[in-house]
Amino acid sequence: MRVFVTGATGWVGSAIVQQLLATGHQVLGLVRSEANAQALTAAGGTPHLGSLGDLDSLRRGASQAEGIIHTAFGLDLADIAKSSTEEQQAIELFGDVFAGSDRPLIVTSGLGFAPVGQVLPEALTLPEIPGFPRAPEPATRAVLARGVRATFVRLPRTVHGANEQHGFMPMLIRLAREKGVSAYVGAGQNQWPAVHRLDAARVFCLALEHGAQGGPFHAVAEEGVPFKDIAEAIGQHLGVPVVSQSPEEAAAHFGPIALFVAGHGPAASAQTRARLGWQPTQPGLLADLANYAVS
Known part of the structure; x- marks a missing residue:
């Protein structure tokens, strides 16, 4: 199958490209720059220059494809509303x-x-997160209602793996190193679901090969890791104390990610595993943290 992959050189997208190519598919990948085009070519894919805001480019790419896996999102996190609008228009296209x-x-x-x-089960319609208006699911459901074979894969809060640079784990490690403590909120029993990026990539590819039938899907290997355990693993990794903080202290310590640090959101994936025949094989989050750089 010739697959158009948006965000083809991103953290999850690049793993999806790797999995698609390894299983005999062809990849046409949306990339933003010549450097990313070269990286995709080296991986074995065919680059397609453009962005989510360039609807003409998206149409040309989609028209050449037998399937689409959409992972891209705007880089300007200071203007989430604009990026969300672009994504919804892309899904409609x-x-x-x-x-x-x-x-x-x-x-x-x-x-x-x-x-x-x-x-959280796969069938649940998730409420919006205040202040974060990204809404790919309503757009996907609207496309599905028109008879298109469409579904979505939900990723957990942390999609981990060696060389991760921009997700929550690198951010938490940097904060703990800079402030000299690895912190959690209250008792730290709020749970984070997690998945290794290579396991997540297999969910996307299996969903594609199943014709987008049977979803939505949860790319969740670990239903919920207590945040205190994450903080302790980071503290051990860096050799810094592990401390409990009040919500007020955590707001100052973690800044804009404090809401997520204290957030509770375990998620099931039994339906995904049964319908796709998916079983995670990569290391869990706590074991994988030992592979993260500390410099």
Whole structure:
């Protein structure tokens, strides 16, 4: 299958490209720069220059494809609203191109928060996160309602792996190193779901090969890791004390990510495993933290 992958050189997208090529698919990858184009070519894919804001480029790429895996999102986190609008327009365009066919569209989404005692299932319609208006799921459901084979894969709060540079784990490690302590909030029993990027990539590829049928899917290897355990692993990794903080102290310590640090959101993946035949094989989050750079 010839697959159009947006965000083809990103953290998750590059792993998806690797998995697609290894299983005999061809990849046409959306990239923003010549440097990324060279990286994708070296990996074995075909670059397609453009961005989510360039609808003409997206249409050309989608028109050449037998399937789409969408992982890209705008780089300007200071203007989430603009990036969210671009993404919704891109999903609508993909639906236009694939309308009347059986070509599958797989969209990336994320997991939010859950009340204590609740585990987020695949079938749940997630509420919006205040201040973070990204909403790929309503756009995907609208495309699905038009008869397009579309679904989404939800990624957990941490998609970990060696050489990660921009996710929550590197941010938490940098904060602990800079401030001399690895902190958690209260008792630290709020849970974070997690998955290794290579295991996550297999969910996307399996969802594609299943024709986007049976979703939504959760790329979740570990249902919920207590945040205190994460803080302790980081503290051991860096050789710094591990401390509990009040919500007020944590707001100052963690800054804009304090909401996520204290957030609780375990998520199930039993339906995903059963419908796709997926089983994670990579290291868990706490074991993988030993592979993260500390310099």
